[in-house]
Amino acid sequence: MLIIDNVNVYYGKLHALKGISLRVGEGEIVSLIGANGAGKTTVLRAVSGILAPRSGKILFKGKDISGLPPHKVARQGIAHVPEGRGVFANMTVRENLDMGACTRRPGREVDESLDRVFSRFPRMAERAAQLAGTLSGGEQQMLAIGRAMMANPSMMLLDEPSMGLSPLLVEEIFHMITEVNRAGATILLVEQNASMAFSISRRAYVLETGSIVIKGDTDDLRNDPGVQSAYLGDL
Amino acid sequence: MKALPSLAKALAWLAAVYAAMFAFDSSGLANPYWLQVFELACITAISALGLNVIYGFTGLFSLGHAAFYGIGAYTAALTLKSLGVESQPAFLCALLAGAAAAALVALLVGVSTIRLTSDYLGIATLGFGIIMKVVFDNADSFIPRLGGARGMTGIAKMTTLPWAFVLLGGSLLVIRNLVHSSYGRALVSIREDEIAAGAMGIDTFRYKTAGFVIGCAFAGLAGGLYAHLYAFLHPSNFDFFKSVDVLVIVVLGGLGNMSGTLVASFGWVFLLETLRVVLPPEYVEFRWVLIPILLVVTMLARPRGLLGIGEFRFLRGGAGR
Amino acid sequence: MDYFLQQVINGLQIGFVYALIALGYTMVYGVVGLINFAHGDVFMVGAFIGLYAIGKYHLPLFAVFLLATIGCAVLAVVMERVAYRPLRQAPRIASLITAIGVSLFLEYFTALNQVFGPNFYSFPRPFAVSSWGPGDISLTNIQAIIFLVTLSCLGALQFIVRRTRVGRAMRAVSFDPVTAGLVGVDVNRVISITFGLGAALAGVGGVLYGIAYPQVNTFMGVMPGLKAFTAAVLGGIGSIPGAVLGALIMGQSETLASAYLSSTYRDGIAFVILIGVLLLRPTGILGAAKTEKV
Amino acid sequence: RAQTANEIRIGLITPLTGDVKTFGESVKNAFEMAVDEANRAGGVAGMKIAFVVVDDRNDPTEASNAANLLINRHKVHAIVGSVTSKATIPVSDLAQGSKIPAITPSATNPKVTVADGKRKDFMFRACFIDPFQGRVMSRFARETLRKEKAAVLFDASNDYSKGIAEFFGNDFKDLGGKVVAYESYGKDDVDFSPLLTKIKASGADVLFLPDYYNKVGLIAKQAREKGIKATLIGPDGWDSPDLVKIAGDAVEGGYFSNHYSPEDTRPEVAGWVKKYREKFGQTPDALGTLAYDATNLLLDAIRKAGGNDPLKIREALAAIKGFKGVTGEFTIDGNGDAVKSAVILRIVDGRQKFVKVVDP
Amino acid sequence: MILEARGLTKNFGGIKALNGVDLYLRRGELAGLIGPNGSGKTTVFNVITGIYRPDRGTVNMDANRIAGLAPHRISRLGIARTFQNIRLFRNLSVMDNVRAAYHPSVPYGPVSAVCRTNRYLDGEKAIGENVTELLSFFSLQDRRLEHAKNLSYGDQRRLEIARALASGPKILLLDEPAAGMNHSEVEKLMGFILEARKRFSLTILLIEHQMRLVMGICERLVVMDFGEVIAEGTPAEIRKDPRVIEAYLGHRPAGDTSEVRD
Ligand SMILES: Nc1ncnc2c1ncn2[C@@H]1O[C@H](COP(=O)(O)OP(=O)(O)OP(=O)(O)O)[C@@H](O)[C@H]1O
Ligand SMILES: Nc1ncnc2c1ncn2[C@@H]1O[C@H](COP(=O)(O)OP(=O)(O)OP(=O)(O)O)[C@@H](O)[C@H]1O
Ligand SMILES: [Mg+2]
Numbered sequence A: 001m002l003i004i005d006n007v008n009v010y011y012g013k014l015h016a017l018k019g020i021s022l023r024v025g026e027g028e029i030v031s032l033i034g035a036n037g038a039g040k041t042t043v044l045r046a047v048s049g050i051l052a053p054r055s056g057k058i059l060f061k062g063k064d065i066s067g068l069p070p071h072k073v074a075r076q077g078i079a080h081v082p083e084g085r086g087v088f089a090n091m092t093v094r095e096n097l098d099m100g101a102c103t104r105r106p107g108r109e110v111d112e113s114l115d116r117v118f119s120r121f122p123r124m125a126e127r128a129a130q131l132a133g134t135l136s137g138g139e140q141q142m143l144a145i146g147r148a149m150m151a152n153p154s155m156m157l158l159d160e161p162s163m164g165l166s167p168l169l170v171e172e173i174f175h176m177i178t179e180v181n182r183a184g185a186t187i188l189l190v191e192q193n194a195s196m197a198f199s200i201s202r203r204a205y206v207l208e209t210g211s212i213v214i215k216g217d218t219d220d221l222r223n224d225p226g227v228q229s230a231y232l233g234d235l
Numbered sequence B: 001m002k003a004l005p006s007l008a009k010a011l012a013w014l015a016a017v018y019a020a021m022f023a024f025d026s027s028g029l030a031n032p033y034w035l036q037v038f039e040l041a042c043i044t045a046i047s048a049l050g051l052n053v054i055y056g057f058t059g060l061f062s063l064g065h066a067a068f069y070g071i072g073a074y075t076a077a078l079t080l081k082s083l084g085v086e087s088q089p090a091f092l093c094a095l096l097a098g099a100a101a102a103a104l105v106a107l108l109v110g111v112s113t114i115r116l117t118s119d120y121l122g123i124a125t126l127g128f129g130i131i132m133k134v135v136f137d138n139a140d141s142f143i144p145r146l147g148g149a150r151g152m153t154g155i156a157k158m159t160t161l162p163w164a165f166v167l168l169g170g171s172l173l174v175i176r177n178l179v180h181s182s183y184g185r186a187l188v189s190i191r192e193d194e195i196a197a198g199a200m201g202i203d204t205f206r207y208k209t210a211g212f213v214i215g216c217a218f219a220g221l222a223g224g225l226y227a228h229l230y231a232f233l234h235p236s237n238f239d240f241f242k243s244v245d246v247l248v249i250v251v252l253g254g255l256g257n258m259s260g261t262l263v264a265s266f267g268w269v270f271l272l273e274t275l276r277v278v279l280p281p282e283y284v285e286f287r288w289v290l291i292p293i294l295l296v297v298t299m300l301a302r303p304r305g306l307l308g309i310g311e312f313r314f315l316r317g318g319a320g321r
Numbered sequence C: 001m002d003y004f005l006q007q008v009i010n011g012l013q014i015g016f017v018y019a020l021i022a023l024g025y026t027m028v029y030g031v032v033g034l035i036n037f038a039h040g041d042v043f044m045v046g047a048f049i050g051l052y053a054i055g056k057y058h059l060p061l062f063a064v065f066l067l068a069t070i071g072c073a074v075l076a077v078v079m080e081r082v083a084y085r086p087l088r089q090a091p092r093i094a095s096l097i098t099a100i101g102v103s104l105f106l107e108y109f110t111a112l113n114q115v116f117g118p119n120f121y122s123f124p125r126p127f128a129v130s131s132w133g134p135g136d137i138s139l140t141n142i143q144a145i146i147f148l149v150t151l152s153c154l155g156a157l158q159f160i161v162r163r164t165r166v167g168r169a170m171r172a173v174s175f176d177p178v179t180a181g182l183v184g185v186d187v188n189r190v191i192s193i194t195f196g197l198g199a200a201l202a203g204v205g206g207v208l209y210g211i212a213y214p215q216v217n218t219f220m221g222v223m224p225g226l227k228a229f230t231a232a233v234l235g236g237i238g239s240i241p242g243a244v245l246g247a248l249i250m251g252q253s254e255t256l257a258s259a260y261l262s263s264t265y266r267d268g269i270a271f272v273i274l275i276g277v278l279l280l281r282p283t284g285i286l287g288a289a290k291t292e293k294v
Numbered sequence D: 001r002a003q004t005a006n007e008i009r010i011g012l013i014t015p016l017t018g019d020v021k022t023f024g025e026s027v028k029n030a031f032e033m034a035v036d037e038a039n040r041a042g043g044v045a046g047m048k049i050a051f052v053v054v055d056d057r058n059d060p061t062e063a064s065n066a067a068n069l070l071i072n073r074h075k076v077h078a079i080v081g082s083v084t085s086k087a088t089i090p091v092s093d094l095a096q097g098s099k100i101p102a103i104t105p106s107a108t109n110p111k112v113t114v115a116d117g118k119r120k121d122f123m124f125r126a127c128f129i130d131p132f133q134g135r136v137m138s139r140f141a142r143e144t145l146r147k148e149k150a151a152v153l154f155d156a157s158n159d160y161s162k163g164i165a166e167f168f169g170n171d172f173k174d175l176g177g178k179v180v181a182y183e184s185y186g187k188d189d190v191d192f193s194p195l196l197t198k199i200k201a202s203g204a205d206v207l208f209l210p211d212y213y214n215k216v217g218l219i220a221k222q223a224r225e226k227g228i229k230a231t232l233i234g235p236d237g238w239d240s241p242d243l244v245k246i247a248g249d250a251v252e253g254g255y256f257s258n259h260y261s262p263e264d265t266r267p268e269v270a271g272w273v274k275k276y277r278e279k280f281g282q283t284p285d286a287l288g289t290l291a292y293d294a295t296n297l298l299l300d301a302i303r304k305a306g307g308n309d310p311l312k313i314r315e316a317l318a319a320i321k322g323f324k325g326v327t328g329e330f331t332i333d334g335n336g337d338a339v340k341s342a343v344i345l346r347i348v349d350g351r352q353k354f355v356k357v358v359d360p
Numbered sequence E: 001m002i003l004e005a006r007g008l009t010k011n012f013g014g015i016k017a018l019n020g021v022d023l024y025l026r027r028g029e030l031a032g033l034i035g036p037n038g039s040g041k042t043t044v045f046n047v048i049t050g051i052y053r054p055d056r057g058t059v060n061m062d063a064n065r066i067a068g069l070a071p072h073r074i075s076r077l078g079i080a081r082t083f084q085n086i087r088l089f090r091n092l093s094v095m096d097n098v099r100a101a102y103h104p105s106v107p108y109g110p111v112s113a114v115c116r117t118n119r120y121l122d123g124e125k126a127i128g129e130n131v132t133e134l135l136s137f138f139s140l141q142d143r144r145l146e147h148a149k150n151l152s153y154g155d156q157r158r159l160e161i162a163r164a165l166a167s168g169p170k171i172l173l174l175d176e177p178a179a180g181m182n183h184s185e186v187e188k189l190m191g192f193i194l195e196a197r198k199r200f201s202l203t204i205l206l207i208e209h210q211m212r213l214v215m216g217i218c219e220r221l222v223v224m225d226f227g228e229v230i231a232e233g234t235p236a237e238i239r240k241d242p243r244v245i246e247a248y249l250g251h252r253p254a255g256d257t258s259e260v261r262d
């Protein structure tokens, strides 16, 4: 579904991604973990078009999307839930959700998406008229995911959805991700909380200073001593 | 005893420069036209350095700098006229009076408006500038000597190349030393993050006001020099558009970059004049068409200022490195 | 009493004129955070388009407005492309400086003889002035048109921003352009539309201004632009109703200062009021008090 | 620019950019015409005239730099300029300091030639000074028109406007009239309704508008729309064919003082207007006409000085008596100011009609 | 009792962010403040450090009433903090970030600075030495000339703590210091907090959602919900408190990271 092939990204002089390659198959949940500053966010930004790779290819459903502007990538069916949630604080919950569907023609299908979001997150229905900026952290995270669902994406990119959330909410969010996945979206998940991430994904990549150093099935990674000590802790 | 040499060195430099400038000035080698332009550039640089302290280092958006320049100019001119002697010490007193008056007014303005943030502060200072313009326009109704809209005349020509140059050097020295001290770091930290600065024990209100006052004092000093260079003051020299000119210079030079301000001030003044000289007669009116084009192009090419973050060597570094 | 009411009407007229310009400032500021210093000069171009359309080509009024709106919108979109868009990633002040550059350029370039020329041109009135009103009070048809047009522009803008998809996209871009791109908003297009819309208002304003004060000159946009911008800030920059409110206050304070205090110190008094209001309400009258969440 | 010893270099300082560019251009046109004519007639005092035109953007600082450039780089022997007082005062100081004679066509502030009691003896002017015009119009309003209550509306940031307003107001009071409204506006104002409403309420029977024609046109129009019936009067700033274009009937019946009447049948006037129209396709305005006279005054002085020695040119300028220019007969007084009679014109059917001559 | 807050109440428009919070810190302890998102934890920090003035309630530090004082006054009394959203001086070097925090105790006056007197030179030297010491402790010495914005996230968090310590506090408030860190980084941070407490004789109060850190190093926990303190006690007690489990921890035992896949 998504193929990243030998991609290089720079911030000015800083070589942030050094020839990264990874692939995500249809219907999968794939995790991308790594230390701070390893370049995880950069990978997602390159995919969704916020950054243009200097070289390399990004293929989505066989189509080259590298270098497309974000709105065009979004129209291909990729929804990116950015780091730090990025809800539109001065818009209501409902308007935020509508923004999610702004690439689609308003109509029955969009209404159905909205119903789906509301039934999955009843809290959002209750708070439809509240300004997003006044939601709690967890609620904002729900809203961000709900907004991404409104685009009816075939692929969702999630950047540290559990950051700053209470343990209870972290659990809820991960549950939500599996549900979204089950409803048909392929997911590329960036996480610091590796154990949680592994628990819902079958495959994972480990990124270190701009390069992929380990990849494989989560079951194998869980037993890898390097991964264990750095990202999982002793279980 | 490292301080004494350091201070002595600086003073010796200034004295040497003064002597050199004095010799040059009196040798008659320089064309008085370019001399006047050069002096204007020095004066502009002093004023722009002041705004750089306010906006570049302290992060306060001021659109009323020319008003303080004007206050300095009128005060200095009035002081020297009132003293009735046209000696060098009297001139120095007049210049200091100009700077002090600008600083005093800045204190009053600062204390009341400095709480405002970014663009709102810009508008409040812009408003102050317009108020001052109205005051200058009608100054003759309370102090006839100031001339009001008809302009103030009969100002002695006291500003010379050594004066302008040495005061520019002195201003640079003072600002450099200030910036590279704990006080300067306090100002810059407020620019970077006011809340964090406060949480670390920096009295943000006081330092913001101080930064504003210091910057305006330099504007006042420059104003005094201007008054005694051109010997004529007119309110239109101190209106909003002149404030914009200084802002343009500071941003072109790069916020918080003294060397850049220096380069941009000289560049701006000399560009204006050089175009006057080099444009063929039938294209004189294109002067002000070219200037904005150059301005836009420069900004597009160097959005963070002409020199980026580099400083000239003598403006770099504090003692602690 | 008549005197007072007449002065209030006078103040409303200039206030509504400021309002039309202020709306453009506020639109652009609200979405891109840029003080578009060249807005007053776009307004000037609008007036000149009106001058040519009426004076030279004798077009009907609605065509004049249409032409001015389109002309100004195109100009603003080009301006944005050339001078602001490349600086989107740069510090905000950089685009403010290019805006100043563009403003100077428009003023001095159009003053060339080859363009509009430096003179004061008299603006032909497309209709005769008539006035109604009891006693000494009079309300002219020009005033009525200005009031109506400004209010309908306000309504239309509010509708666009609050109720349409483009408007929602504008608000999204204003809050976070990157995220807006991620959800599929074409950020560049939205910003172009914003500039175009703001400029279209300036175009309308320019023509109305020409009709009301029948003289145009290439520097005519400077002062109204500055005042309108101040008004937008007074009302709370970024707020559409705020721009109108600020402009009306500005108009009244200028007028009443002239009428009852001193015309000499009028601008001084108006700005003292402005600073006073800002000290009481540091983000303008209707501006959202942005207490930063720490 | 080839610099031969055998030429006379004259510099012109005028605003060719900025908001009074339009005035600057008429001055430049007129100046160039005068110089061209002289050169075509074989030069002056046996020498060709070379000239340099510099722009001052109507800014005092720029004007000073411009004068400095002319004097020290182009080494001019004499200067014409600048146009407004605020730009001319710095020019006068530099001319004085460098002993280069200068003549301004149109700067009316007394301080241009005499400041703080000191005569700047290298500075001259070809126009009235503010007190004179103020007095002419106040006397005319009081004594000829027999008006009782005057309203004055002026630009507080414009020295020309403010100066004349003050002198008019004081004289009008001295002559037993009442100044019932004395109001001012700013340089860029276009809406005068609050002031006009005030003036209307004051019941003035004459409204004095000391400003340039573009402003006057706007004010007059609004005044009539406000129902003000007072007679409008003003100074030479009114003189421009554009006044009637802008103001229409609003200025009909108004009076203003001027340097000359275009109806004047003197050949100087007719010839000048014709020449100018042929070359530039429009009727010259007051500033252009004055610039033409100022330049010719200077050329006459050079002729009399017999060469390009600035000191001699100055002497000759100071000694000018009865020079016949387009705008009348010039005599330079001890202050370097032109002494000449003013005419009062009335706008009738959109044309300027001669009313009377007022001698100084 | 080094710090004592009583009855803190703070409303934002309609939102009751704090509703009568009582809180104390014993000298030298390391306490944790936990609670669901939006329960008012950060607001407590903001009120203690003077960024917000409480609507009601008092804060006493060593018997000084500090509620309502300006932030810089409170900082000078000895309370330093870090921020949930890192607030470094992004365009200043690492060294200057820390040096700026020494400003309140600057040993020379502005005139000395401008004239570069001995006082200034000695003072700068002293500040420089302190900074060097602090930066080495935080292993940031190598990056001292780097702009703060170019540091990695973890380094930025550490720099923020270093900067807070530069003002010489008695009490250190840390707002989610481990947010966005992975397992091994959290591990390192824990050791580091303990060491800093010893070395600088600090009293520490920290907010954190990562239970491993909270349960691992805090001696006492305070739990908030809806602007109120709902529980207080040792980590062991809190872990078992049904109200805390209900509101915050969820039903998995805290610190457990086993699968949620059903
Ligand atoms: N806008 C930027 N300009 C310059 N450098 C950047 C920028 N954004 C990120 N970097 C640098 O690029 C590298 C990769 O950053 P990235 O944000 O992708 O890391 P990450 O793995 O997502 O880390 P984190 O866990 O902190 O989110 C880091 O060294 C970072 O400092
Ligand atoms: N400046 C403010 N303006 C308006 N509401 C605010 C402000 N600061 C905090 N709040 C509100 O007060 C409540 C408590 O916020 P606070 O930041 O203290 O929560 P928290 O416990 O730190 O949550 P988290 O764990 O998500 O950081 C929230 O509902 C928040 O929206
Ligand atoms: Mg990241």
Ligand SMILES: [Mg+2]
Residues within 6 Å of the ligand: E041, E042, E043, E084
């Ligand atoms: Mg918090």
